[in-house]
Amino acid sequence: MRLLSILVAVLAAITLVVGQQAGLAALIGMGVIGLLLAAVTFRSPGLPFFLRIFSGVFAIEYLVFGAAAVLAQVGWWPPALQIPPVPTSLPTTIGVFGLLIYAISFVPVIARIARIASPYFESQEITTANLWPIGPFRIRLGVLAVSLFVFLIVINQAQVGITLRLSFFNRDMYDALQNKDAAAFWYQLFWVFCLWATLWVISGLIEMFANYTILIRWRQFMANEYTQRWLDHATHYRIALAGSVDNPDQRIAEDTRAFVNQTYSFALPLLSQVSTLVSFSIILWNIPVAFTLPGTSVAVPGYIFWVAFFYAAAATWLTHLIGRPLIRLEFEQEKREANFRFSLARLREYSEQIALMVGEPTERAHLTQRFRDIVENFYRLVWRRLKLSSFTFSYNQLSVVLPYIILAPYYFAGTITLGIMMQVAGAFDRVQTALSFIINSYSSIASYLASINRLTSFETAIADAQHGAISEEALGRETSRDESLHIRNATLLLPNGKPIVKLGALDLGKARSTLLIGPSGSGKSTLFRAIAGIWPFGDGKVGIPAGAEIMLLPQRPYLPQGTLRTALAYPADEGAYEDGAIRAAMEKVKLGHLADKLDEVDLWGQRLSGGEQQRLAIARALLSKPDWLFLDEATASLDEKLEGEIYATVDRELPETRIVSIGHRNTLRAMHDALVTMEANADGTFTPTPTAKTPAA
């Protein structure tokens, strides 16, 4: 960027000198803009990467077209090229675009978009690209992304150039018709039109392919990124506890898609609309129709251009006024849709419990209400869209005839030809379409902003949750110097800030197995969560022996989708254990009858009984042989005899493992070496206190 800015400054200085000597104001203007462009290009490393791409493209274009324009001005344009020289207005306009990019980087919403979009273009990840006819090759993801994006920018601008050329074809064809010049007409049609139209079609197809490629890769990158950040440090659990954002699943699945599609479909069309605006404005500006201000003899330069400009600018402002509430409504709509989907998914997950309790009428009422919420907001949305469309539809209709109304007097007076009138009508249409880009896409802008808000608040929630996870003051883990697992000076709070567990020091692991007992709701499971490092509320330190592997089995195990083997190996890969080891572990927890179903895919979480699921979880522990095994009522669904047998198996099979259990049954006391009781304090909190073991009642 620094080198680029120096080159731009050099060209701008040359332009200024040439312009000064030749006394050409246009060249001096181009030079001044060039110097400003050099300054912002120099500062552009401070911009988000996504905006830097545009900045770089404009600086390069200024150099190429600027050099060509200077050559043309000093008369060095080679006539052999047989194309008209580059006008100075082109690099000047490109320079203004570069300045605009810098200016808009300070607009908060643009800064947010650029911040969300940038990581993909900066990614260092290595990927494989397949480019015909070269074939597959390895490349950095960010480099591929930037190349594709720049390619798309260039192809978009080339298409603007082709459209511009076709507008001259239009003029020449209508003039040929008016003059009844058949030869000129056919020449225009076969030679000029066919060539440019073919180029248009080919560039359109290439653009489409590049476009789809960048969209899917970008979305894949964002979905992976968000998923990873959501899963890191149990952030998904912390976010759910804090209740800071609704439906994170929708943000990862839907909002990333909407963001990628819409960022693309705003950034590039906006660019080509602005290029269209500039190039066709030049045509409008140069139309030989004069207009003098009423009551004076002052002629308005570029009269037709100003009509198009004020017409579209006024309409854009009105659209903004009418359409503004759409942003909030679109946001709300997405939220209500996601709530409805979530309720359906929960119903499917708890289908058995609901069926057993005959909860269907309540569920139906709940779902009906959720959908009513959708419909209610939908009508507000429709009403607002109707208001907006009644304006945009009328506006678009008026736009068709307006240029003819303005130009007809000049045509009938013989000031302009039919060809010029048609070309102006076309150019007027292009200019006002470009200016009313915002009008026509207001609804999508509204839903785009809603997606950006959802992604930004999701990012904030992730950052907050992760800050809690690594913050020094919060409840955290440290490596203990000895073999003990201990908790020091800890206070565990509920999410609402109410203290629930207080303790000065608790050492686990002095005995091989410890049983934690206490009243329901006294915070036993919360203590386990703190030891596992996922409970974010409170302070204190949990000391874990260096390198210790800890496994925590909750009362209701999680069984992932897929085969029984996958469920047994979880969280390791399905191929992590030998077949023989898996079958042996199943035998030991009395699941031998399922051994021939290892590779069967089913909803195992629904098919297996509660007790079978708990034994399956114990089999996981037998396979992974952790240093510490925490059992949170992990055998509560088994009868006492089977529970005793399973504990005996664990004791025998995992001689190196320290065991800490939570349980209510008295029979468990005999199976553990030490006892810790949650003692109630006067302030309503509980303290885990080592207690002498008395024989089971």
Ligand SMILES: Nc1ncnc2c1ncn2[C@@H]1O[C@H](COP(=O)(O)OP(=O)(O)OP(=O)(O)O)[C@@H](O)[C@H]1O
């Ligand atoms: N996510 C949460 N939000 C609000 N309160 C919570 C949350 N999780 C737990 N609690 C509350 O914390 C208290 C302790 O819960 P915990 O599950 O640790 O108790 P427990 O001693 O294991 O109970 P039980 O023996 O019944 O399993 C309960 O009052 C519970 O309602």
